[in-house]
Structures are given as structure tokens and as C-alpha cells.
Amino acid sequence: MSDRTAIFGAREGNEGIVRCDACPVLCRIRPGRAGACSRYANRDGALVRTDPLVLMERTLDAGGATVPFLEGSEDWAGGLAPPTFVTAIGAGTTYPDYKPAPFIVASSHAGVDTVTVVTEGIFSYCGLKVKIDTDRHLGAETAAVRVDGEQIGHVTTAEYGSQMLSLGGVRHLTGGSKREGNVTCAAMLALCNKQAVEVSVDGGPKLVLQAGAAPIVDGTPERRMRVGCGSAAIGIFAQQWHGHVDEVIVVDDHITGVLSEHQAGKCLGVPPSGIKVRGRRSTPGRYFQVAQPGNGWGGTDIADPLAVIAGIDPKIAWPGLRLLLTSTTGEDFLYVVLDEDLRPVPVAAPVAVRRTVERIGENCEPALTSILFMAGAGGSLRAGVTENPVLLTREVQASLVRVTIGGAPCMLWPGGGITIMADVLRVPDGAFGYVPTPALVAPIEFSLSAALYARLGGHVDHAVSLERLLAEHGGAARHEGWMPENPWPAP
Ligand code: SF4
Structure with missing residues (x-):
């Protein structure tokens, strides 16, 4: 303590x-x-x-070693301490927010007097955007995502090689039963603090989610994020397949690619193969809905890839035709040759063909779970910064006030308010808390020039110098090195 x-x-x-x-x-x-x-x-x-204030000290990497920030460098304005950023982690909250924020820190950066206002915001309006790198079908759009039977969010759009979930939000925190709100808050808190949480999707699998870790789908860790959709894979690898196979089908739940029909195949002079795939033809060599979504090949429910073939035209196909079927990650592939009756017969893939499949795998990235914390900071906590909150909102929107979450940079949404998102992996450990209203507690810092702070009606009388803060609180504080991936939050 x-x-x-x-x-x-x-x-x-x-x-x-x-x-x-x-x-x-x-x-x-x-x-x-x-x-x-x-x-x-x-x-x-x-x-x-009960938790210490977290101070982050900027360091430079010297050949892999962490060293104190160098006195005299252009970012350092002098004084006794290395550049120190006072985060809001452990700073406390000042509810109701007409009181000034717990710490209003005056310091100097590159010769400019600056102010950083820090507080632990209580966010009823907050949620998580979760990106899961997988081809597998994790549930229909809008399907409920649950923890212990309570809905905490839903499946939203599939993105390129990833499935997105939207978790939390004010409706689950406040609009359902007390248990729904508490379970939602606890799940969000654990995920924000980089812990693993098991969720289930209605009509879909069980998932284990943890920021920065591979998603676990029904007990199996996902390994590869696909190289692209089926059509993209055809475009990327057409030249490498040319001469080694006569036809390639890249099975994908969204866009299945067929080499000989695809523009990439046309450009290379690949002749028609007479192999017709199921589904709805979108444009040449690109097919939608070749199967149902599932956990099989390319996010379809296909276990036997030959099921994707609707027919083989005997007027066009020929005995000995070499066909490669592959998923978008290369984890599944089948090489077949047509026999005298034009039936596909699985055979061992030649080395050159295996190499192309390995190249697909090589071009996949590790599958990860990524979690962005999203919150609306345009409410009453602004009154802890200034007596005229709309001025703060305007200056944040004008990029003259830098907003950080525990020192992590925030993406600011356009439009009204201060609606921000931050990657939880760029926030120090244990930064998030909760209150049983229920709501999440997140550190938030506003950094701006001292002159601007005075102009927008800031609580300048409550500002303390960084040196005084360090003298009074530095001993009990938790000192951490600055995360080098985060920009220094000077205005
Ligand atoms: S839950 Fe209780 S102890 Fe925690 S901040 Fe609220 S009033 Fe204070």
C-alpha cells in the first residue's frame, strides 16, 4: 500500500x-x-x-541496455530528474469532477512550460474492440458473446484475416441486469489488464482471449493469420505456381480464387481447366459462398476440399491435369491429378509445389488477439481539468492537447466529444481498475502547454511543479521505464 x-x-x-x-x-x-x-x-x-502512483522515466536504449535519459539532450530541459512522466495510474479520482484533478503537474519540455493533468477517469461509457486474427468462423455478425452466460458484447464485422468483437459498452454495463453489468465490467477489466478471459459465442466456439496472445478457438491455439483472401493469394502466388500446376483453387469462406479464370492466370496464359467450383461467381476467378462458414478449410465448413468442385467439363479438362487446392494459410492443402476418367486422384505433391505452399505459410503472420480500450472522455472529468470544459474538447480536437492512457497514445475519433481508443498492450501493467457502479477506471492524462492551459481556464492555482511532486510522492511511487514504442506525450 x-x-x-x-x-x-x-x-x-x-x-x-x-x-x-x-x-x-x-x-x-x-x-x-x-x-x-x-x-x-x-x-x-x-x-x-492503495496502489502507488506510477511514474515513467524516459530511457534510451544503448546497445540493448536501458540507461538513464542523457542530460543535455534536446528533449531535456534540465532539473534534477530525468524526464519523468506522471501517469494517472494510482493518482486517484476526484468525484464529482468539479474538483481539480488529483495532480496538475507543471514541467518543462524542450524549453516550453507544460502542464500534464492526470486523473483516474471513471468510465461508464467504455468498451473494447477486439481483433482476432483467424479465418475460422467465430459466429454470425451480431451473435452474442458471453461470459458465465451473461452477454458482454457481440460479434461484429470480419476484417481482412481477422474477426472483430465489440465488448462492453454502456448498454451492457447499465442497461441489463446487475449481474450482466458486473460480469461485463469484470471481463473488461481483466482484458484491459492483459489477462486471459474465456468467452463463448452463441452459435460459435469458445474462445480464450488475451491481448498480445494467440487466440484459442475451442481449445486450439490459432497459429497463422492468412496471407490474404483466396483471390489475393492467387494474385500473389500465380507466377510461382505457373508451370508447376495446371489449376489452383484457394479455398476461402469469403472469396475463393481459381487460377485459370483469375486475371492473374489470364495474364500468364494459363488455359481453362474445365474445373468448375461451387458458389456465386463475383468476377472472373473470384467466387463467393462456396460453402457454409465453419472451422474447416479457409473459414468454411469444408473438411474434404474436393467438395468445392461442382463439376469437371470433359470437353476442356484432360487426363493428367495437375490441380492444387490450398487454404489461405497453407495449413491445409491437397494436390491431385486427374485420371483417365477425369477423376481427381490425390498424389504426393512435387517439391516445387510443396515449396509454393510453404511460401504461403511463410507469408502468414502470427495470429494474435489485439484489444483496444475505447472510452468517452468528453464528460464530467473535463471539469477536473478546466472550468470551461468545451474549451478542452476543442483543443483536444485541434491536436493542441495530447491525450494519453497511462502514457499510451490515443487515437481520437473525429466529430464531437473526446472519444478515444488505446492499445492496452501499450499501457503499464495493472493500470485499469473498477468501481462497483459498475464502471471501469482508467488512467487518463492531458498534456498541453502551460500558456494554453491558462487560456482554456485550467486550474492553474492547483498546479505543482514536477520537482515538488517527485520530492513529495516519488519515494512511494512505482517507477517504470518509458515504453519506447510510445511517443513522449509533450504537446
Ligand atoms: S468504490 Fe468505494 S472505495 Fe472505491 S472509489 Fe468508490 S467510494 Fe471509494
């Missing part, structure tokens, strides 16, 4: 009880006990934040 004492909270009665006012729950906490969220506790009659 940090020995940093919160400046908020009030004593009640004579039993040493403290009322925590850091969120709407307003816990009454007895001495030696923690509040409902475990983020605050009563220590000897004082309200304390």
Missing part, C-alpha cells in the same frame, strides 16, 4: 470511519479496511489510495 494520503474523503462519527468520495458509491470505510473497489482504504483514519 502506498503511504500517499488522499486529499479527499471525510471522517464520520467517532469510530474512525472515513467516507470515500472518489466515486458515486461513497463507501464508508472502517479503520484498516478497504472500500468496495479495493482502490481506497482507511489507514489510521486517513483515506489512502
Whole structure:
């Protein structure tokens, strides 16, 4: 437990009880006990934040070693400490937000006076966008995604080699039963803190999701993210197949490719093979709906790839025709030769053909689960930054205020409000918390020039210098190295 004492909270009665006012729950906490969220506790009659403040110090990589940031470099404006960024992790919350944020830190960057306003935001409006690198069918669009039977989100669009899920959001947090809200909040919290969560999809598989890890589909870890759709695979590898096979079918749930009909085959002079595939022809050599979605070849329900063939035209095909069928990852492939009766007979693939399949595998990337935290920061927490919140919104939208989540850069959505997304892998461990309203607690920092902060009505009287903050809180703080993949959040 940090020995940093919160400046908020009030004593009640004579039993040493403290009322925590850091969120709407307003816990009454007895001495030696923690509040409902475990983020605050009563220590000897004082309200304390139970996690340390996280300070991130910028370092340079010197031949793989981590070294202190070099004094005198152009980003460093002098002073006693290396460039230190005060994150909002462990900073505390100031509910209701008309109070100034817990820390308003004045420092200097490249000779410019700056301010960083940090607070742990309580987000009822938040969710996760989950990208799962897989071809497999994870459920129909809008299918419910559940944890312990409660719906916490839904399947949304399939993207290029990935299936997207939308999890959380205000409707699941507030619009259903109390259990639905609590289960949703707990699942989001675990995923934001980079832990594994098992979910089930209505009409689909069980999934184990963890940011930065391979998705596990019905107990099997996904290995490869496909090279492209079936048509793209034809375009990429046509030249490498040319001369080694007479026809190639790349089986894909969305767009199955057929070499001889595809423009890539036409350009190479590949003659028609007379092999017709099932499904709806979109454009030459590109077929939709060759099968049902599933966990078979290329995200279809096909286990026997020859099932994709609707017929073989005896006027065009010939005995000895060499046909390669492959999935979009190269994990599944079959090489056949037509016999005298034009029946496909599986045979061992020649080395040159095997090499092309291996090349498909080589061009696949590792399958990962990626999780973006998405939240609306355009609400009351702005009042902890400035007395005129719309000015903050405008300056954020004008890119004059840099918004970070625990130091991680945020993508800002266009349009109104401050709707942001951040990759949870770029946020320090254990940065997210919760309150039982239920809502997620996420660190958020606003960095801007001191001059702009004054112009937009900031709480300048509450600013403390970085040096003073380090002197008062640096000892109990958790010190971490700056994540080199994150840009330094100076305005
Ligand atoms: S839930 Fe946590 S933040 Fe909210 S009042 Fe209780 S101890 Fe404080």
C-alpha cells in the first residue's frame, strides 16, 4: 500500500470511519479496511489510495541496455530528474469532477512550460474492440458473446484475416441486469489488464482471449493469420505456381480464387481447366459462398476440399491435369491429378509445389488477439481539468492537447466529444481498475502547454511543479521505464 494520503474523503462519527468520495458509491470505510473497489482504504483514519502512483522515466536504449535519459539532450530541459512522466495510474479520482484533478503537474519540455493533468477517469461509457486474427468462423455478425452466460458484447464485422468483437459498452454495463453489468465490467477489466478471459459465442466456439496472445478457438491455439483472401493469394502466388500446376483453387469462406479464370492466370496464359467450383461467381476467378462458414478449410465448413468442385467439363479438362487446392494459410492443402476418367486422384505433391505452399505459410503472420480500450472522455472529468470544459474538447480536437492512457497514445475519433481508443498492450501493467457502479477506471492524462492551459481556464492555482511532486510522492511511487514504442506525450 502506498503511504500517499488522499486529499479527499471525510471522517464520520467517532469510530474512525472515513467516507470515500472518489466515486458515486461513497463507501464508508472502517479503520484498516478497504472500500468496495479495493482502490481506497482507511489507514489510521486517513483515506489512502492503495496502489502507488506510477511514474515513467524516459530511457534510451544503448546497445540493448536501458540507461538513464542523457542530460543535455534536446528533449531535456534540465532539473534534477530525468524526464519523468506522471501517469494517472494510482493518482486517484476526484468525484464529482468539479474538483481539480488529483495532480496538475507543471514541467518543462524542450524549453516550453507544460502542464500534464492526470486523473483516474471513471468510465461508464467504455468498451473494447477486439481483433482476432483467424479465418475460422467465430459466429454470425451480431451473435452474442458471453461470459458465465451473461452477454458482454457481440460479434461484429470480419476484417481482412481477422474477426472483430465489440465488448462492453454502456448498454451492457447499465442497461441489463446487475449481474450482466458486473460480469461485463469484470471481463473488461481483466482484458484491459492483459489477462486471459474465456468467452463463448452463441452459435460459435469458445474462445480464450488475451491481448498480445494467440487466440484459442475451442481449445486450439490459432497459429497463422492468412496471407490474404483466396483471390489475393492467387494474385500473389500465380507466377510461382505457373508451370508447376495446371489449376489452383484457394479455398476461402469469403472469396475463393481459381487460377485459370483469375486475371492473374489470364495474364500468364494459363488455359481453362474445365474445373468448375461451387458458389456465386463475383468476377472472373473470384467466387463467393462456396460453402457454409465453419472451422474447416479457409473459414468454411469444408473438411474434404474436393467438395468445392461442382463439376469437371470433359470437353476442356484432360487426363493428367495437375490441380492444387490450398487454404489461405497453407495449413491445409491437397494436390491431385486427374485420371483417365477425369477423376481427381490425390498424389504426393512435387517439391516445387510443396515449396509454393510453404511460401504461403511463410507469408502468414502470427495470429494474435489485439484489444483496444475505447472510452468517452468528453464528460464530467473535463471539469477536473478546466472550468470551461468545451474549451478542452476543442483543443483536444485541434491536436493542441495530447491525450494519453497511462502514457499510451490515443487515437481520437473525429466529430464531437473526446472519444478515444488505446492499445492496452501499450499501457503499464495493472493500470485499469473498477468501481462497483459498475464502471471501469482508467488512467487518463492531458498534456498541453502551460500558456494554453491558462487560456482554456485550467486550474492553474492547483498546479505543482514536477520537482515538488517527485520530492513529495516519488519515494512511494512505482517507477517504470518509458515504453519506447510510445511517443513522449509533450504537446
Ligand atoms: S468504490 Fe472505491 S472509489 Fe468508490 S467510494 Fe468505494 S472505495 Fe471509494
